[in-house]
Amino acid sequence: MDESLPEQGPLRILIADDSDSDRLILARLVERQGHQVVCARDGMEAVECFREHSPHIVLLDVMMPRLNGMEAARQIKVMAGERLAPIIFLTSISDAQTLARCLESGGDDFLSKPYNRVILEAKINAFNRMRLMHRTMSHQRDLIRDRNRLLLSEQRVAKRVFDNVAHTGCLDAPNLRYHASPLSIFNGDVLFACPIPAGGMHILIGDFTGHGLPAAIGAMPVAEIFYGMASKGFGCEDVLKEINQKLKRILPTGMFCCALFIQADFHLNQLRVWNGGLPDGYLVRHNGERIKLPSNHLPLGVLGSERFAVEVDVICTEPGDALLVATDGILEAENADGEMFGEDRLQDAMAGCTGGDDLFDSVMAAVSQFTGDQGVQDDLTVFALEMVDEQVLADIPSGLPQSPLSGATEWQCVYELTDRTLGQFNPLPLLLQICLEVPGLRRRSGEIYTLLSELYSNALEHGILQLPSEWKISPEGFGQYYAEREKRMSETVGHSIRFTLRHTSQEQGGRLEILCEDSGKGFDYRPCLAETCSDNKYSGRGLMLLRQISSSLSFNDKGNQVGVVYDWKFT
Amino acid sequence: MNDKPHLDHEALAELKEVMEDEFDVLITTYLADSQDRIATLRASLENQDAEALTKAAHSFKGSSVNIGAPQLGELCLLTEKVGHSAQLDDAAVLLDRIEREYDTVRTLFEKLLNA
Numbered sequence: 001m002d003e004s005l006p007e008q009g010p011l012r013i014l015i016a017d018d019s020d021s022d023r024l025i026l027a028r029l030v031e032r033q034g035h036q037v038v039c040a041r042d043g044m045e046a047v048e049c050f051r052e053h054s055p056h057i058v059l060l061d062v063m064m065p066r067l068n069g070m071e072a073a074r075q076i077k078v079m080a081g082e083r084l085a086p087i088i089f090l091t092s093i094s095d096a097q098t099l100a101r102c103l104e105s106g107g108d109d110f111l112s113k114p115y116n117r118v119i120l121e122a123k124i125n126a127f128n129r130m131r132l133m134h135r136t137m138s139h140q141r142d143l144i145r146d147r148n149r150l151l152l153s154e155q156r157v158a159k160r161v162f163d164n165v166a167h168t169g170c171l172d173a174p175n176l177r178y179h180a181s182p183l184s185i186f187n188g189d190v191l192f193a194c195p196i197p198a199g200g201m202h203i204l205i206g207d208f209t210g211h212g213l214p215a216a217i218g219a220m221p222v223a224e225i226f227y228g229m230a231s232k233g234f235g236c237e238d239v240l241k242e243i244n245q246k247l248k249r250i251l252p253t254g255m256f257c258c259a260l261f262i263q264a265d266f267h268l269n270q271l272r273v274w275n276g277g278l279p280d281g282y283l284v285r286h287n288g289e290r291i292k293l294p295s296n297h298l299p300l301g302v303l304g305s306e307r308f309a310v311e312v313d314v315i316c317t318e319p320g321d322a323l324l325v326a327t328d329g330i331l332e333a334e335n336a337d338g339e340m341f342g343e344d345r346l347q348d349a350m351a352g353c354t355g356g357d358d359l360f361d362s363v364m365a366a367v368s369q370f371t372g373d374q375g376v377q378d379d380l381t382v383f384a385l386e387m388v389d390e391q392v393l394a395d396i397p398s399g400l401p402q403s404p405l406s407g408a409t410e411w412q413c414v415y416e417l418t419d420r421t422l423g424q425f426n427p428l429p430l431l432l433q434i435c436l437e438v439p440g441l442r443r444r445s446g447e448i449y450t451l452l453s454e455l456y457s458n459a460l461e462h463g464i465l466q467l468p469s470e471w472k473i474s475p476e477g478f479g480q481y482y483a484e485r486e487k488r489m490s491e492t493v494g495h496s497i498r499f500t501l502r503h504t505s506q507e508q509g510g511r512l513e514i515l516c517e518d519s520g521k522g523f524d525y526r527p528c529l530a531e532t533c534s535d536n537k538y539s540g541r542g543l544m545l546l547r548q549i550s551s552s553l554s555f556n557d558k559g560n561q562v563g564v565v566y567d568w569k570f571t
Numbered sequence: 572m573n574d575k576p577h578l579d580h581e582a583l584a585e586l587k588e589v590m591e592d593e594f595d596v597l598i599t600t601y602l603a604d605s606q607d608r609i610a611t612l613r614a615s616l617e618n619q620d621a622e623a624l625t626k627a628a629h630s631f632k633g634s635s636v637n638i639g640a641p642q643l644g645e646l647c648l649l650t651e652k653v654g655h656s657a658q659l660d661d662a663a664v665l666l667d668r669i670e671r672e673y674d675t676v677r678t679l680f681e682k683l684l685n686a
Contacts, residue, residue, distance in 0.1 A: 018630065019604065019630055019633060019634045019637075020600045020601075020604050021597055021600045021601035021604055021634050021637065021638055022633060022634050022637050024590070024593065024596070024597050024600060025586065025589070025590070025597065025637055025638075028589055028590055028593065029589055032589060063626055063629055063630060091633075092629070092632055092633045092636060093629075113633045113634075113636050113637050114582060114636045114637045114639075115637060117585075117589065
């Protein structure tokens with residue numbers, strides 16, 4: 001019964017007829033058409049012959065002794081199983097009911113007596129074509145079934161690998177809510193979140209064009225870059241640039257990643273948002289006001305680095321403000337009538353919501369009520385974030401694995417930035433990375449980042465650019481401060497900032513000494529240190545923070561050298 | 572009542588071409604089978620077995636038509652119909668006619684084979 005493709009040569013044809021002369025004639029007719037003939041004299045013999053020779057086509061007399069043609073046809077069809085073994089009844093019957101019964105018993109056609117060789121040949125050829133087509137279809141169906149099974153098992157394995165690389169980071173943080181299909185990666189959706197050393201977190205919601213493995217493969221480097229850079233202290237602009245460049249290089253033309261990037265700062269109560277190609281995000285203020293965050297960039301992986309724009313929208317927020325972002329699966333979610341959820345229904349769902357939980361629950365409820373029995377489609381990713389007091393988020397685990405390599409514990413280095421590089425390059429991730437190589441220090445990345453960034457911005461903004469920190473007290477002055485910073489930066493020449501870092505091991509921990517020198521005129525640090533009761537978040541907080549974190553803070557007289565000693569213990 | 576010819580010469584010519592050397596064997600086989608069938612018809616009538624009579628007539632009809640003996644085929648068809656109606660009164664007359672027609676056909680076939 002087992003046939004393998006392809007098939008050539010003559011057909012094997014079973015002829016069953018109890019009339020010797022009729023059988024002789026038919027056998028000869030069929031042989032002359034080039035086929036092999038197997039003969040049977042009654043129904044029982046026909047069934048036996050079919051079992052033994054598995055003929056391709058069966059010519060069966062209706063009335064035969066022992067077992068009639070119809071019963072033989074039934075048994076033959078059962079034996080043939082999935083294989084198509086066409087049965088042509090030989091008959092001189094013309095009453096419709098008997099002919100119909102022949103077909104019901106499994107017959108496919110009739111050949112009437114006297115035999116006409118032209119018609120006989122045409123029928124054999126026609127049924128052979130049908131038989132081959134059926135066999136091809138069965139074969140292809142089996143092939144598709146096998147391939148599909150293989151594909152699904154490959155996807156399961158790929159999903160496990162992907163989940164390890166593109167883990168969910170800190171998505172379990174108490175102020176975040178999200179919905180993502182378990183296999184969303186094969187729909188091209190990604191959602192990552194990572195705490196950053198400066199405090200706060202980076203979040204990336206992405207939607208790759210295309211589906212299946214290509215999308216998943218493209219998502220892997222995005223995850224690697226995102227988690228790697230976010231945890232090292234790179235700002236959202238740098239992470240975006242890096243991801244864009246990587247995708248531009250590895251993805252084929254026409255494939256890219258629509259994405260929305262959020263840098264949430266819970267200390268300054270500030271959101272930095274970049275939207276490239278994703279549907280509008282929404283900031284819902286705790287007073288109900290809604291602010292659209294439309295896409296004003298091309299998706300990641302489209303433009304080369306030189307044309308890629310990373311200008312972010314900076315939004316000042318207050319605790320209780322919430323952000324909602326979704327992939328286009330939300331607008332395209334369909335109900336039973338094929339209608340789409342759409343922008344208006346999304347707006348309605350958000351109306352009157354306050355806070356991240358309310359916003360998320362309300363939108364999800366609206367979508368699932370809309371789609372009804374259809375169920376929410378696979379390609380829907382929804383994310384909500386609520387601005388909270390930074391204390392709520394102290395020590396959120398990053399979910400990042402530790403490197404198995406242990407770095408140096410006793411070392412010293414000097415790193416100096418000069419001239420125009422001062423305005424163009426952020427040295428903090430690099431300096432942070434050097435420090436975090438010390439075994440055990442990675443857990444302190446937040447504090448070390450704070451030390452480095454405060455020393456650096458103090459040296460640059462006050463030491464070299466001579467910007468007065470009082471400006472930062474009012475919101476208007478804050479804007480003026482940054483405008484002036486840009487202006488003075490472009491005019492500054494011949495300056496430098498030098499970091500001297502030194503680490504020594506101590507019992508159950510170590511000591512990190514940081515000396516930061518700038519080429520500025522120096523400044524009077526004493527008033528800044530005296531303002532101990534200042535509760536303003538923008539000005540003067542730097543030196544206060546330094547003093548809180550470190551075990552010693554010292555200045556030279558001129559005020560252009562600041563030294564910090566940071567003692568730490570294994571926890 | 573029966574205007575069909577004893578032998579269909581056109582059909583026979585085609586059969587001869589198809590069967591080649593085996594044409595003689597075919598005719599001999601047919602003639603021998605037919606004698607068995609006539610015996611079966613007679614026995615069925617004697618037993619008043621309408622179903623057996625119908626089946627035998629049906630088979631005989633098929634092979635006669637195939638071999639190119641249309642008048643004999645037509646007589647078998649009439650017998651089959653009588654069998655179906657289960658009124659076997661007319662069957663005896665038909666069987667006599669079948670036997671006579673068979674003799675005619677056999678004589679003609681034998682002439683053909685010896686020619």
